Amino acid sequence: MDFSYSDEQRMLADTLERLVADSDSVGDAAPITLWHTFAELGLLQLPFAEHVGGLGGDGIDVTIVMQAFGRGLVREPYVAGLLLPGTLLARLANSAQRERWLSPLLGGEYRMTLAWQETAARYDAHAISTRARRQADGWVLDGSKQGVMAAAAADALVVTARLDDGLLGAFLVPNDSRGLARRDYTTLDDRTASDIQLTGVLLPHDARLGDDASDTLDAALALGRAALCAEAVGAMQAACDQTLAYLKERRQFGAPLAGFQVLQHRMVDMHLNLEQARSMAILAATSLERPAGERDYRVSAAKAYCGEAARFVAEQAIQLHGAMGMTEECRISHYARQLIMFDHHLGDVDHHLEIVSERLTAA
Amino acid sequence: MNLDFTPEEQAFRREVREFLAAELPDDIRERVRLGRRLSADDHLRWQNVLSRRGWLAAGWPREHGGPGWGPVERHIFDEESASAHAPTVVPFGVSMVAPVIMKFGSEAQQRHYLPRILANQDWWCQGYSEPGAGSDLASLRTRAVRDGDHYIVSGQKTWTTLGQYANMMFCLVRTDPEAKKQAGISFLLIDMQSPGISVRPIVTLDGAHEVNEVFLDEVRVPVANRIGEEGQGWTCAKFLLTHERTGIAGLGHAKQALRHLKTLAGQIRHRGRPLLELPSFRQRMVKAELELMALKVTHLRVLASARDGAVPGAVSSLLKVRGSELRQELSELTRRALGPEALPFFPGFLYGDEALEPERAEYAAAGAQYLNRRKLSIYGGSNEIQKSIVAKTLLGM
The missing domain is CATH 2.40.110.10 (Butyryl-CoA Dehydrogenase, subunit A, domain 2)
Incomplete structure (x- = not known):
């Protein structure tokens, strides 16, 4: 049991931290400006096996990337535009198809x-x-x-x-x-x-890629879901940090909001959800190489859990910001939108709860 | 990053499992499984087995006679014990006063008390809460007045768990009424046979006698029984509370309770089909399953950081809050699963030695246990206190 990052993963996290800090695009009309930087940094090769031109990264590497994107509200389609099509290509394409489609995708010149x-x-x-x-x-x-x-x-x-x-x-x-x-x-x-x-x-x-694509599609979606969970955790972390900072700074009735117990406990509840969601995102990311049934059970459990947690954190973050949380100008509203809409990507709470439920058997 | 136990840890788990299968007496296992109250003798029989194996004092370092386990081994032991229906070791001696004696006690105190705890010679209870001092523990009023080489102690303690069996009590008393409230407190070890002590049962809403009131009327306690300096009691108390909170999430118990619930919900029929298939019920079970999955990983994260030398601190408060909520939810689902079977109450069976028809016995505890589990969010620092701790120490609010 080990929850620490390797040296390489720590470097990756630092790199992303800087990248995200330097490229804050909140308020802009979602310009795609970072994709070539991703390519230069090797982020597009990171999640794929070495024999298809990737860097052989694992679920935790993807988690590191996605958490940073979630924290920084980076909207480049790393999941939809890379992980999902890339996984199908990497696992199903013959060498000619890989040459023609996958290589330029990982090189950043083809979307x-x-x-x-x-x-x-x-x-x-x-x-x-x-x-x-x-x-x-x-x-x-x-x-x-x-x-x-x-x-x-x-x-x-x-x-x-x-x-x-x-x-x-x-x-x-x-x-x-x-x-x-x-x-x-x-x-x-x-x-x-x-x-x-x-x-x-x-x-x-x-x-046509390969023969039957069912299993590979499931594997790609599992990776995508684990990645989205990590992104949501990053966004929840940012929403919690920002809400906490606001509670400490904002004064009403002659005192900082952070001094009111009713708000303290609500803040703690947000934090509880964040930490539990983080655990589930880790569980999903470390289950991707398991047999499909076990993998999908855990990934669905994580997606359902993170979906609920994300909604809770988003709603509380708005509430604790008061009317400011309702404005587009306030950064928290952007996190809230992302956290609510997280549930609508790759299966929502109900969808994934049902998958878990179908496999819940009498002990 | 990985969530797997090492081969050594897995081997240790097998060792614990085999030990429990071989050494846990069947009658005790069955009482625990059915949710019946254990007698003092049941507890002692099991703790003597553990003591002989060297596993009673799971958290102690080797120098004091413990097994020298790290947090991961302790977790494995707890988990396996719960799943084998082994009694929980009564914590007041081994896990609560012992660490305080090790940390703050004199060498003479350590030499006297620690071996006695290891050999189950003393049954300790906790003299902390008072009628006017619950969550606000530092406002306690039990007085200790110095008289030569004794203190004269007067006051009242309450919620003293299993105090009816105890021969020793560790007790927070006020030695300096003038000092600021935390500063005037000292930590005393009191012989329960001392003249002036009386113990009165408190029957809780589940009909059980688990907790007590302890009255102290001019009880003479040797000054030699004080741990640490006079006025240092609050430091001891805080130290003890951090120990109390590790493992308080009770994940082994939650796991066991969910397993039991699934079995029940598979057997019990609702309109001709297993209750497990009733959507509203199943939905809550699924949510409980997810919460347990998340808690297990969160717990592993805490264990890993404790293993690597970090102090769990406020994160264990998070585990306590969510762990107790989950166990309460499971007790609620179990009670509901039983339907009309949850209604009958057989205290003579649950708390005594009366027999019951086997099919009744299987279900007899669930209703009362639900009521009993309300305590989980109250004791060891209520969940509201835990949240305030997190707000203060983790979030700086």
């Missing part, structure tokens, strides 16, 4: 995203109705995808689709493909997303 979510399937990545039909010169895709994060800036999308033989396929779809229509929008947590319509999109044979 991608994963289109997995559909309106009718809600958070279930397998109950999809997008279809891929095989034909003589390749594949035809039909269907629609919802809430595809960072799609507008992507050069290509990895799209999941059901095949006639019942398998789940993953396809590389250039963003400028004929028959692909995008409706772009911004999200409440200051990111960009799109709904995507695929109408008879023609793809070559080599657009």
